[in-house]
Amino acid sequence: MSTPARNIAVLGATGSIGTSALDVIARHGDNLRATVLAAGGKVDALLALCERHRPEHAVIADEAGFPALREGLRERGLATQAHCGDQALVELVSSQVCDTVVAAIVGAAGLASTLAAARAGKRLLLANKESLVLAGELLMQAAHEAGACIVPIDSEHNAIFQCLPTAQTGGERADTRAHAGLKRILLTASGGPFRGRTRSDLTQVTPEQAVAHPKWSMGPKISVDSATLMNKGLEVIEAHHLFGVEGERIEVLVHPQSLVHSLVEFVDGSTLAQLGLPDMRTALAVGFGWPQRIESGVAGLDLLAHGRLDFERPDLEAFPCLRLAFEALAAGGTAPAVLNAANEVAVSAFLQRRVGFLAIPALVEDTLAALPPTPASSLAALREADTQARRHAEQAIGHAAQAYRA
Numbered sequence: 011m012s013t014p015a016r017n018i019a020v021l022g023a024t025g026s027i028g029t030s031a032l033d034v035i036a037r038h039g040d041n042l043r044a045t046v047l048a049a050g051g052k053v054d055a056l057l058a059l060c061e062r063h064r065p066e067h068a069v070i071a072d073e074a075g076f077p078a079l080r081e082g083l084r085e086r087g088l089a090t091q092a093h094c095g096d097q098a099l100v101e102l103v104s105s106q107v108c109d110t111v112v113a114a115i116v117g118a119a120g121l122a123s124t125l126a127a128a129r130a131g132k133r134l135l136l137a138n139k140e141s142l143v144l145a146g147e148l149l150m151q152a153a154h155e156a157g158a159c160i161v162p163i164d165s166e167h168n169a170i171f172q173c174l175p176t177a178q179t180g181g182e183r184a185d186t187r188a189h190a191g192l193k194r195i196l197l198t199a200s201g202g203p204f205r206g207r208t209r210s211d212l213t214q215v216t217p218e219q220a221v222a223h224p225k226w227s228m229g230p231k232i233s234v235d236s237a238t239l240m241n242k243g244l245e246v247i248e249a250h251h252l253f254g255v256e257g258e259r260i261e262v263l264v265h266p267q268s269l270v271h272s273l274v275e276f277v278d279g280s281t282l283a284q285l286g287l288p289d290m291r292t293a294l295a296v297g298f299g300w301p302q303r304i305e306s307g308v309a310g311l312d313l314l315a316h317g318r319l320d321f322e323r324p325d326l327e328a329f330p331c332l333r334l335a336f337e338a339l340a341a342g343g344t345a346p347a348v349l350n351a352a353n354e355v356a357v358s359a360f361l362q363r364r365v366g367f368l369a370i371p372a373l374v375e376d377t378l379a380a381l382p383p384t385p386a387s388s389l390a391a392l393r394e395a396d397t398q399a400r401r402h403a404e405q406a407i408g409h410a411a412q413a414y415r416a
């Protein structure tokens with residue numbers, strides 16, 4: 011069977027997931043076509059991608075980059091139309107130029123375009139986990155109402171998607187939330203670069219050490235999230251929304267080899283897992299091809315060469331971000347939005363060396379305590395919580411610079 015034809019918008023095209031998505035697309039040139047490429051600010055990188063993939067539209071978030079994008083496209087003799095800003099992106103994602111959207115912008119900045127893709131009923135390859143953490147209920151509701159098929163592009167959630175029987179009977183619109191007999195979800199975590207360290211070992215770690223992930227090559231923000239275990243915390247909340255499972259039925263297991271991408275336990279004692287090499291092209295190929303299987307460029311798994319699979323309990327003392335995420339999920343309302351926003355501010359300050367590594371959980375905890383949850387009744391309420399949390403975390407960094415100093 012041949013790959014179904016897809017016109018694809020790749021949002022976050024210059025990033026780690028965007029690059030992997032374009033690699034898979036290029037392997038299926040007859041059927042998969044990138045019609046929209048969008049990036050934050052790297053005009054040169056975006057131009058190079060336009061030259062290679064010849065999309066109909068290119069979007070740069072940063073207005074200052076627009077003239078360079080437009081001129082660069084003209085100089086290269088490309089027919090690609092240049093755009094800038096979030097509104098242009100939302101309009102393109104909602105239009106007929108694409109039927110499939112790879113949502114791979116990092117952070118809450120991806121919310122508007124991700125939501126637009128869901129509302130427009132597109133096939134949504136969802137990597138932008140922060141949008142689910144921030145507005146999971148609204149996003150899932152919008153997808154449901156518009157008949158959008160969401161395929162998670164997070165290795166763990168993609169694994170769970172593949173293991174759930176309703177996803178397997180799939181069809182164009184696999185509803186990831188309706189499944190009988192599911193008992194628990196077991197999310198695996200690599201443990202990040204600081205696995206095995208105590209809290210006191212972590213006071214002096216640098217951004218370079220934090221982004222050097224042992225198993226996955228990823229963008230800087232998610233790499234730091236992996237080092238604090240906030241990434242796993244965000245993924246717990248992500249799993250709750252995608253699969254309709256409450257926090258008590260989601261367990262985190264540290265699995266340093268990163269070969270078992272997650273497991274699903276059913277009421278009859280069966281546990282299903284998906285395994286593979288740590289390469290996001292597998293998840294992306296699942297997203298483009300589902301319910302068919304298509305080539306991704308990733309080799310199969312040689313278990314004899316790897317030899318063993320280990321599992322450990324996460325250390326919540328050294329890595330409190332995971333606990334904070336479970337607590338925010340249990341608190342509900344605006345708490346996950348506050349957690350996410352405070353974390354984005356803290357990670358960015360850590361990467362800029364304005365605060366130390368342990369300030370990340372401290373800032374998140376402080377912000378959650380300062381802004382008790384209110385009902386997440388509308389997108390406006392969630393955006394307001396996001397804004398307040400960012401302001402609070404920034405002020406806390408300013409006031410307590412001494413305490414949080416790198």
Ligand code: NAD
Binds near residue numbers: 025051138
């Ligand atoms: P990255 O930093 O490598 O890339 C981010 C992309 O987003 C870049 O193309 C950047 O230009 C773009 N961008 C940033 N701000 C923007 C804005 N305001 N408007 C438009 N574009 C903007 O990040 P990544 O590692 O590719 O991660 C992207 C998303 O995928 C994140 O939400 C991350 O959590 C998720 N994810 C990544 C991986 C991975 O293996 N990299 C795995 C699972 C989930």
Ligand code: MG
Binds near residue numbers: 245
């Ligand atoms: Mg993941």
